[in-house]
Amino acid sequence: TFKSISKSLAEFLNGCDLGGFNCLKFDIPLLVEEFLRVDVEFDTSNRKFVDAQKIFHMMEKRTLTAAYQFYCNKSLEDAHSAEADTLATAAVIKAQVERYDGQEVTNPMGKVIGTIANDMKNLHEVSAANMVDLAGRFVTNEEGVEVFNFGKHRHKPVEDILKAEPGYYDWMMKGDFPLDTKRKLTQIKLRGFNAR
Structure with a gap:
């Protein structure tokens, strides 16, 4: 597991700068989050980052x-x-x-x-084809099931999360999400009620 190698990985990366393609939006935040989840300090303040995608998009x-x-x-x-x-x-x-x-x-x-x-x-x-709402907060997975496309429930079926965590619906409805996203969330929730 990541936890079992996290300390040795943090030591291996000690003092290293980091680079990749789309690494500023994906790889580095993911890496830091994983270290934080296992309580391993991974300081990025003294590191340099190079993102080939960002350079590509700036130049082209x-x-x-x-x-x-x-x-x-x-x-x-x-x-x-x-x-x-x-x-x-x-x-x-x-x-x-x-x-x-x-x-x-x-x-x-x-x-x-x-x-x-x-x-x-x-x-x-x-x-x-896989869009559910226009903001992209929900998409369909390979099986055609609506899944979250952000946050802690990313890639998890929306219906499953609404059943397991009913308060998540309220959080989203009160949150700063587009009205179209809230409308689609409500449609998915109502469909779940009607299926019962």
Whole structure:
């Protein structure tokens, strides 16, 4: 278990700087949380971090203007006007379909989630098929079950948590969550009541 190696791992990493791809949002926070859970001090204040993803995103912009230039080889004039952005987005999607037509798209675990093709069903599958709420607080897992996508219950079925911890529903409903998230949570809760 992590607990059994935590002290030796902390010693091994003593004085080390840390790096990775998306490590500032995932790997390092996860590592620190795991050390804290087993009461091992892992000080990050004197460490340096290098995140290749952050550098990638800073240097290779991920904006509509950048996508329009990359996929359509055109400069976006009047960026952020509704008409220009709409036309540019349509052109980018068309160019993406032409460029990637027939290519499979995988999730971070390597599972195929869809294929790029010129139809809405396939484009939805690769863009948003596992979304439950628009904020992304809930997603469906590989079995199609709604699971939490944040916090201490991440990847756990929403219905199971609502049954095991009824107060969690109240916490979310009183919390600073989008109304759409609260609406979906209520729908899942009511569905659980109706199934009884």
